[in-house]
Amino acid sequence: MLCKLKPGTKTWLFILGVGVVSLAFGVVAHLTATPEEGHIAMLFGMFTGFGAGLMAVAVFGLIRSRLISPRKREEEEIAKQDERTLAVTRAAYSVGFFAGAAVLVVLIFLFTYLDLRLASYLCLGALYVQMAALLIAYRVYNRKM
Amino acid sequence: MNNRLEELRTQRGIKQEELASLLRVSRQTISSLENGRYNPSILLALKIGRFFGCTVEEIFILDEEDQNHAL
Numbered sequence: 001m002l003c004k005l006k007p008g009t010k011t012w013l014f015i016l017g018v019g020v021v022s023l024a025f026g027v028v029a030h031l032t033a034t035p036e037e038g039h040i041a042m043l044f045g046m047f048t049g050f051g052a053g054l055m056a057v058a059v060f061g062l063i064r065s066r067l068i069s070p071r072k073r074e075e076e077e078i079a080k081q082d083e084r085t086l087a088v089t090r091a092a093y094s095v096g097f098f099a100g101a102a103v104l105v106v107l108i109f110l111f112t113y114l115d116l117r118l119a120s121y122l123c124l125g126a127l128y129v130q131m132a133a134l135l136i137a138y139r140v141y142n143r144k145m
Numbered sequence: 146m147n148n149r150l151e152e153l154r155t156q157r158g159i160k161q162e163e164l165a166s167l168l169r170v171s172r173q174t175i176s177s178l179e180n181g182r183y184n185p186s187i188l189l190a191l192k193i194g195r196f197f198g199c200t201v202e203e204i205f206i207l208d209e210e211d212q213n214h215a216l
Binding site for chain 1 (some may be wrong): 166169170172173174177183185188189193214
């Protein structure tokens, strides 16, 4: 049955499902949290907000995929596979990667200055993960190309 | 790299949108190619060549600077 759906519908349904699960988990967990656990309640609130946000995006996407004209859909399909668009996206990702790494480095110094060691170590860990991902991706693509 | 894409397209009386649709790329790609802001992949260059009935070298021309880099 899912095969007969319009293109992209499966993805929106998946996002909607994740949103529903996150929202339900957030609401139920928030109701069962004890009042002393303020930060945990806040975390569950974040799950609720995250779920609601995903659901809103998915519903908007589903409605749009139903209403969009076939010509516009074709144009969007072409734009998605357009080689210049892909090149622009890759260049933007590169800039985003270096901006993210720079922000992490600044945060490590800032958190150390503020004596927030755990946050500092978490940022350092995230920076190592980012660098490791870069190295692995480089090696994989170097072998492929 | 210079190219004769705009010249060939206008000779045939085709709009950028039409050429883009035929080659299955965006109109912005055609515009960027014509302005020399973007160099196509070999695949797209071959498709363009086939569409206009020319070789790739007849459409895309290496300028002096590119040739010096290549040598």
